[in-house]
Every structure is written in structure tokens, then in C-alpha cells.
Amino acid sequence: MTTPQTSQVGFGLVRSFDPDKPCRVVFWDWFADRSLGNVRRDIRSKLPIVNNTADYLALLVQKLKPQSKVCLFGFSFGSRIVSNAAEALRKNGQCPEGLRLHLVLSGAATDQHWFAKGQKHEKIPEIAEKILVTYSPNDWVLRLYPLIYDYQHRQTTALGLEGLPMRNIDPEFRSRFENVNIDRYIGSEHQTLLHVRSPAFQSRIGTYFFFEE
Secondary structure, three states: HHHHHHHHHHHHHHHOOOOOOOOOOOOOOOOOOOOOHHHHHHHHHHHHHHHHHHHHHHHHOOOOOOOOEEEEEEEHHHHHHHHHHHHHHHHOOOOOOOEEEEEEEOOOOOOOEEEEEEOOOOOHHHOOOEEEEEEEOOOOHHHHHHHHHHHHHOOOOOOHHHOOOOOOOOOOOOEEEEEEOHHHHHOOOOHHHHHHOHHHHHHHHHHHHOOOO
């Protein structure tokens, strides 16, 4: 996405917020519009940018005041940034005192198994109260996700393509996750606006962005 498209999505989301509920919205621009023409080269070139950006995002959250309520929303590689930032916060043990954290991962370009027991993001629910995953099995971009890896890992599936296999999640943390298939609303498209505008997403804004019970 280009920066103007990012703004369009951000403001499109904000328009859905309750105007009587105060919040601060930060648009995190990480040069996602960079393209090298070749799909494999393009997505691989973005991986180090994603990792560095996640570290900066974690630093930003660390500086928030105690008792903050934070929802980190990411689409595609943005979900990878959000997940990596949450993992960095957990591992470093530097969350603000009393931080309440929600994650929203839409069309996520992350490995499907990473939240499974024994995997790299297994313990993120220790600091994240709720994690929403919106996915579409017909997303044509995420079908190319295995190109990130070499041949021996070509069976890797994107989280945003099939969602979370809940049976692999640590039973202690399963209640913190919510899987939502929004294929009927977006079909094969890989677009943030379609995720954000879907009725399934809209009906959960209060829960995930405003911490409503």
C-alpha cells in the first residue's frame, strides 16, 4: 500500500469509531509501497524492514503511560510487524505497568503455526488479552506466501489464508483468540479496506479497539 492508501484505510476505520469515546490513533507507515517488480524479490526485500519496524513499534509502546489500553492492528505484513512487536515486548519484559493489549491481525502475512504451542509466538497471550484473526481462504496474494521461503519450506501457510488451527494453541490461551472467516465479503482480494469494512470486522470494533466487554 502507498502512504495515501494507508491514510484512506486509517480514516475509514476511524469513521467507524464511537465519537464519544476518546482514543489516539497512530498510522504506522513503514514503506510498504516499495516494489521491486519480481514478487519473490519484493516480499523477501521487505522482511528485514518488517523486523526492524517491529522493534521500533515495541519501543513506542514501551514509552506509553501506565494503565494504557492499546490495540495494535496490522494488515498483511503489518500483522507480522504487530506480532513481532508484541513478542519483543513480552521477551524484554518492558511493557508499561498495567498495559492492556489487544491485537487485530487481518490478512496476516505470518506463518500460520507461529501461535501454536512450542512456536515463536506461543506466549504472546501472556501479555495480550484478546487476539482477533480475520482471514480468507481465497486471498490470491497470500497464496504466494510460501515464496518467502526456500523450496524445503514451501508448504508453509499464511495465517491470513486459513486462520488459526485452534487445536494447536496451548489450551491455557485458546480463549484469548478469535478466528473470523470473512471470505464472503472479500473473496480473492487482498485489501485492507475490504477487511475493515466487512460486517464481521465492524461488529468487533467495540470489543477490540475500545475494550468493551
